[in-house]
Amino acid sequence: xxxxxxxxxxxxxxxxxxxxxxxxxxxxxxxxxxxxxxxxxxxxxxxxxxxxxxxxxxxxxxxxxxxxxxxxxxxxxxxxxxxxxxxxxxxxxxxxxxxxxxxxxxxx
Amino acid sequence: xxxxxxxxxxxxxxxxxxxxxxxxxxxxxxxxxxxxxxxxxxxxxxxxxxxxxxxxxxxxxxxxxxxxxxxxxxxxxxxxxxxxxxxxxxxxxxxxxxxxxxxxxxxxxxxxxxxxxxxxxxxxxxxxxxxxxxxxxxxxxxxxxxxxxxxxxxxxxxxxxxxxxxxxxxxxxxxxxxxxxxxxxxxxxxxxxxxxxxxxxxxxxxxxxxxxxxxxxxxxxxxxxxxxxxxxxxxxxxxxxxxxxxxxxxxxxxxxxxxxxxxxxxxxxxxxxxxxxxxxxxxxxxxxxxxxxxxxxxxxxxxxxxxxxxxxxxxxxxxxxxxxxxxxxxxxxxxxxxxxxxxxxxxxxxxxxxxxxxxxxxxxxxxxxxxxxxxxxxxxxxxxxxxxxxxxxxxxxxxxxxxxxxxxxxxxxxxxxxxxxxxxxxx
Numbered sequence: 001x002x003x004x005x006x007x008x009x010x011x012x013x014x015x016x017x018x019x020x021x022x023x024x025x026x027x028x029x030x031x032x033x034x035x036x037x038x039x040x041x042x043x044x045x046x047x048x049x050x051x052x053x054x055x056x057x058x059x060x061x062x063x064x065x066x067x068x069x070x071x072x073x074x075x076x077x078x079x080x081x082x083x084x085x086x087x088x089x090x091x092x093x094x095x096x097x098x099x100x101x102x103x104x105x106x107x108x
Numbered sequence: 109x110x111x112x113x114x115x116x117x118x119x120x121x122x123x124x125x126x127x128x129x130x131x132x133x134x135x136x137x138x139x140x141x142x143x144x145x146x147x148x149x150x151x152x153x154x155x156x157x158x159x160x161x162x163x164x165x166x167x168x169x170x171x172x173x174x175x176x177x178x179x180x181x182x183x184x185x186x187x188x189x190x191x192x193x194x195x196x197x198x199x200x201x202x203x204x205x206x207x208x209x210x211x212x213x214x215x216x217x218x219x220x221x222x223x224x225x226x227x228x229x230x231x232x233x234x235x236x237x238x239x240x241x242x243x244x245x246x247x248x249x250x251x252x253x254x255x256x257x258x259x260x261x262x263x264x265x266x267x268x269x270x271x272x273x274x275x276x277x278x279x280x281x282x283x284x285x286x287x288x289x290x291x292x293x294x295x296x297x298x299x300x301x302x303x304x305x306x307x308x309x310x311x312x313x314x315x316x317x318x319x320x321x322x323x324x325x326x327x328x329x330x331x332x333x334x335x336x337x338x339x340x341x342x343x344x345x346x347x348x349x350x351x352x353x354x355x356x357x358x359x360x361x362x363x364x365x366x367x368x369x370x371x372x373x374x375x376x377x378x379x380x381x382x383x384x385x386x387x388x389x390x391x392x393x394x395x396x397x398x399x400x401x402x403x404x405x406x407x408x409x410x411x412x413x414x415x416x417x418x419x420x421x422x423x424x425x426x427x428x429x430x431x432x433x434x435x436x437x438x439x440x441x442x443x444x445x446x447x448x449x450x451x452x453x454x455x456x457x458x459x460x461x462x463x464x465x466x467x468x469x470x471x472x473x474x475x476x477x478x479x480x481x482x483x484x485x486x487x488x489x490x491x492x493x494x495x496x497x498x499x500x501x502x503x504x505x506x507x508x509x510x511x512x513x514x515x516x517x518x519x520x521x522x523x524x525x526x527x528x529x530x531x532x533x534x535x
Binding site: 043045047074 | 111
């Protein structure tokens with residue numbers, strides 16, 4: 001099973017066994033990772049699953065979608081180069097070890 | 109949810125604000141033509157985009173829109189004498205022409221050149237359809253006159269009203285691009301309002317509580333399409349155009365006149381909800397006009413200042429029995445007041461950091477982003493916004509039933525383009 005590593009704002013790492021095909025958001029919600037809410041369940045309307053993808057993985061997680069781009073502009077606290085909505089990143093075997101930083105707060 | 113600074117960016121439209129600068133790139137409806145009905149009629153106070161202005165019609169029928177206050181010592185020119193080609197301040201007789209130029213300062217010596225140097229801030233004000241339109245921006249960037257179909261159809265085919273709404277313009281606009289609420293809030297009115305009833309779409313509207321939204325870029329704004337289930341293998345699509353910054357149209361029902369709105373900021377806590385009805389190919393009949401004047405359809409029954417008779421001071425004449433019986437879903441009578449009662453209840457400027465958006469809010473998210481980008485592009489790079497070209501404004505709403513496997517963009521073809529003499533596409 002591919003692992004996804006979530007790092008909180010204190011630097012604490014938490015590795016979650018994820019299933020290929022699920023999203024980085026749903027793996028986090030299932031495992032109870034604090035800070036990833038996923039309120040809308042992946043419908044692209046809330047922006048509460050924001051993460052910063054570590055630079056070394058950025059070219060492997062696909063492009064930011066159109067609606068995702070809007071939500072990152074409008075609804076997240078600190079958009080950076082690695083900002084993604086984790087509901088839009090699909091876990092694959094190749095992504096094993098994917099590391100993302102989780103904001104201290106999803107809403108500002 | 110929306111970040112605080114973006115909520116402020118989008119909701120503040122006074123002088124010096126970025127969204128205010130965006131609004132000042134567009135002709136905006138300012139008065140109904142009936143408010144200045146005759147040459148030398150009484151002047152009318154106008155507050156728009158947080159500016160206080162006075163409008164008048166001079167002895168030759170020219171419309172003037174200028175600073176409300178006399179340049180001398182700040183008296184309101186609403187008290188002025190509108191006579192012999194200008195508006196005269198009643199305090200010391202200073203007189204201004206329709207461009208705001210002082211043309212007489214009677215206390216000064218004959219030889220004085222003083223009044224040539226006094227000019228009030230003024231804006232062009234022109235009649236188009238039943239509406240007086242003004243442009244508040246850089247004269248160099250003044251766009252062509254409005255081409256909206258409701259002001260270009262032959263006389264007798266359109267009816268326009270306005271109502272005072274006590275909330276920020278954006279929460280009013282957001283109601284106009286949110287088809288989802290129709291299924292709930294307006295469900296009681298769809299089959300009783302004479303300007304809505306008799307459409308097959310009403311049944312689809314009421315039956316499907318979970319419309320799917322698809323939003324696409326279109327010319328000067330967006331097409332916001334709400335898809336609901338129809339007969340087996342078919343979908344009912346309601347397509348709402350939004351054109352920057354504040355024009356929306358309601359998808360049509362049967363052969364009723366089509367309707368839409370402008371949401372015009374008065375200041376940051378109030379707006380004018382302009383409501384228009386028109387039929388692209390025929391005269392409005394006397395029953396339709398009577399219903400519109402009575403405040404049915406998208407219109408409202410108002411006092412002499414265009415404030416609805418049902419307003420927040422009387423709890424919008426809430427009728428709990430009608431709510432219980434399901435005659436009206438919210439207990440408020442009339443589609444227009446059903447909307448404005450709830451939008452006003454959110455407070456003058458709703459705190460969008462606290463909202464919880466859902467999938468049916470896709471049009472709202474897209475419109476906010478487009479407004480934000482347009483305001484920033486204008487402020488930072490001087491990029492002129494879309495929405496002023498004739499093709500941006502020659503737009504219509506559409507209601508249509510399509511096979512389930514057909515995209516709405518393919519299915520509507522050119523139905524959203526307003527073409528003279530061509531009827532609307534409606535269900």
